[in-house]
Amino acid sequence: MDSTGAPATARGSRLTRRGVTGRAAGSAVLALAACGAPDAGGGAQKTTAPARISVITRGGGDGTGMEQVIIPAFAKQHENIKVEHASLGGEPDYWAKVVTGHLGKDLGDVVWASNGGFSALASRGVMKELEPLARSDKYDFKDYVPAGLDSLRHEGKLFGLPWGGHPGYQGLLYNEDLLTKAGQKAPDASWTWDKLTEVAKAVSRVNGDPNGDVYGFKPYPPDYLGQIGAVRGNGADWLDKEGKKFIVSSPGGLAALNMYRDFFVRHRVAPPLGGPVPDADLFAQGRLALWQQGYGGQFTPGEAKIAGKFKWGMVLLPKGTTGKVGSQLVVNGMTMWSGSKAPDAAWQFLRFIMEPDVQLPAILSGASRPGLRKSVLRHPKLASDMKAHTPWVDLMEQASAWHQPANYRWAELNTAIGQTLTPAWKGDTSNEQALQQAMPNFDAIMAKAREGFV
Template sequence: MKNLVPILAAVLLGAAACSSSGGGDSGGPVELVMWHGQEDSAAKSLEKLVGAFNRSHPGIRVKMDSGGATADTMLPKVTAGFAADTYPDIAYMYGSWGAALARSPKVPDLKKYVGGPKTGWNDFWPNARQTATVHGKVIGFPAVVDDLTVLYNKKLLAKAGLEPPSPDWTWEEFRSMARRLTDAGSKTYGTTWAVSGGEETTWSLWPLLWQHGGSILSADGRKAAFNSPQGVQALTLVQQMAVQDKSVYLDSTPAEKGQKLFESGRLGLFLSGPWVLSDVKAAGIDYGIAQLPGTNGDHQTVSGPDNWAVFDHGDRRVKAAVEFLTWLTQPEQQLVWMMGTGSLPTRQSVTRLPGYQDFVRRYPGIGVVTDNLANAKQIRPVTAKYPRVSGLVADAIAAVLLGRSDPKSALDDAARKSDALLAVPGQ
C-alpha cells in the first residue's frame, strides 16, 4: 500500500477535471458499475443484495464486478482506471485512501445528498462518518466498520488452567496468558503479530500507544509523535513478548498465517476482528471474544472503517449511485450482509432490529465486538501521507520484533523519515 500512494496522488491530481458521461445518460435505466473486491461469503452476500436492488429498482441497473482486484489491490486498479477513463461508478476503498481520493476531481462531494432523513446519515457510527468525510467533503458511504478485539481458544485456555479474559483485563495479564499458552513442542503460540511491513503491523500497536496517552502525529499533523516515551513503552511490551517470552508467532504475511494458526487450534490469543469470524466459525474452533486489554482502565481500540467511494460520471449516475448506496446501507440490508459475513453493523439502529439477536447467536461473542465500538478510535490521521508513515512505523516494529533494533532507535528512525515526508507541502 505505502508504495502506491505517490502514484495514486499523481494520477488523482493530474486527471482532467472533466468526467466521462458513460452509458445510461441518454435515457432508460441508469447503468452503474461497482467494483467490490470481495471474496467468498462477502461476495455472495453482496451479489444477493445487488440482485434484490435491481429487481426492486427498474430505473437503475447495478453491475457488480470484482474489478479484477481484491480489496487490498483496489487502489492500483482504480488508479489505472482514472488514467484510462475506465473507472467505475462505485468502488470499495480502504479508509486510509480517503485523503488522497478527496483531492481528486473524479470524486464528487456527496454532502448535498446525505442530509435528508432518507439517508439517515447520523445513524452511522461517528467513526464511520468521519472516515467517509475528508475536510468536509463526503466521498462515499460507510461500507464496513470494525474494531480490534481478542479472539481466544477456549480449549487451549482450559488446558493451560486459565480462565477466560475478564472485561477489565490488562496487557500484563495478556502477556502472562500468552506465555503460559506457548508450547514449543506442539508449536502452539500464545499470540501472533504481523511483521509483513503493512498496516497489519501498525494496526495492533496504536491502541497500546493511545492507552498510554500517546498519539500518532502532532496535533497539527506536521510531525511524528509515535516515538514519544509512550510509543517506546508500547513497543517495548511487544518486544518483551516476542524476544524474551518467545510467545509471539511472527507472521510475515498480512496476518494470513496467524489466522490459519488460530483456525488449526495452535494459537491461544488472536488480535483480530469480525472479518475473520465466518472463517473461524467454519473451522469449528470453540472460541470466545474479549475486548482489548486495557491500561489503567483505558480499553481504547483501533477502528478502520472502509467506504463505498463514488466516482463522477455525470450527475445522473452520481445521483443513481447515491440512491443505490442509500438502499444498500439501510438497516435491513445491512443485517443481510452481516448474517453472511460476520461484519459489524455500520448503523447504530441495526442493533434494534428483531433479527439482530439472530445475528448475535450466529456469531458467538459478536455482541462484545459491537459494544466495543464505543471504545473504538479512528485509526488514520486525515492526511494522504498516512499510509507511508504507517509503513515506516511497520518497518520499525518488524525490526524490533525480529531482534534487529531496539524500540527507541527504531521509532526515532521512523520518526525522522516521517518528518521529512510530512514537511513536503500538501495533505
C-alpha cells in the first residue's frame, strides 16, 4: 500500500509523505466501508482524551493502505483522535531515518517495524513496552499466534503487534493445464521432493531458448527464507540456537541446498538465475509449471495477468526428512515510540489495526499479509474469497518465531548467502566448496557488533 494525496508533513519537515496512487487500496476503502465499524478485541476500548498522533511507515504499499483505508476508518470511530501519516521511504534507509528521528526526539507515535530491523530499534530504546498498556486496557492476547508475539519481543518484553506476517517462501504455485498436458496431476499435500522432481522433469522442455523453453520448476533463489523450508524440514538450520554460529553445512543442510542446486544444474528443470524473462512472465505465459512462492504469490502474477488462459492454484512445498515443512515467521510489526506524548491514543490505534474487519480489505486486495490473530487467519471470508489462503493457515499458526543472528545482522547475512550460493547454482562450483570458501566471511559477519543503523 503506497501513500496517495498531496504532500504533507507530520511532526517536522523530515517526515514527508510521497504521493502515489494505489488501486488496491482504493478498492479496500470500499470494502472496509461495507464491513462497518469493527468490534474491539479483548475488552472495551477506553474513552481517550482529545489527542493528535502520527503514524510512520516505510514507503510502498504499507503507506497507501494506512492513508486510504485504515486512518479514515479509525477517524470515524475516534473523532477525538487526529491521525497523520508519514512515509520514510524504503529499506534499508528507513531504519536509519527512524533511529535519527528517535535520537532527535522527533518521531511518530506509531512506528512500522518488520523483523529485519525490529530488534536493533528495540535495543536502542526506540519503542515503548506494550503489555502495561494492554493490562490497563484489559486487552486479551489469547487470540494471537504466540510465535507472532514472540517475534516482536525484545529481552522478554513485547514491543509490537503482528500487523502482518508470513512463514517464509513455502508455497508452490502451479499451472494445472501444463501439468495435465504432460500427463501429471496437480500437486497436493502427499507430494514429496522426489515427486516434485519427477514431475518437473516430465514437464520441462529446455533447449536453451529463453523465449520458448518450458520449465518444470522454479525454486526460490539462494536466500535464508527461501530455503528454510527444506533446511529445517531436514532437521538442520542456518544458525545455531543462540544465533552466534552459521551451521548450515551440516549433512541435513547440505542435502537441502544440493537438492536446490540440482534443479538448476543436474536436472535442468529451472529457468536460469538472472535469466532474461521474469518468472512472473514465464508463469503467466504458460511456460512454468511449478513455482516456489510466498503467501503473496497468489497475487503475482495473479488472475489479472493469467486472464483465464489456464487453471492454476497453490499448495505448500513438500515436507522434508523430518515429515515437516520448515518455516520461520516474518512479521511486519506496528510499534509505539518510547517518546510518544499520547500513548493512550497510540494504543487505541494499535489495537484498532489488528481487528479482523480492519485487516480483511487489505489482505483480500493483496496489499498486506494477514495479521497474526486466529480470528483473522481463520476468517471464513479469506477462505472463501482468496485463491490460496487456506493451505497457509496451519503453517502460519505453527511456524517458529523469528530467528536471526545475535547481533541482528540478518540482512547482511542473507546478502552473503545469496552471493555465496549463486555461483554454485549456476554450476560454477559446488555448494560445499562455496560455503567452505565463504566461512571466514560468515564468521566475520557473526562476530560484528550489534546492528544499530546509525
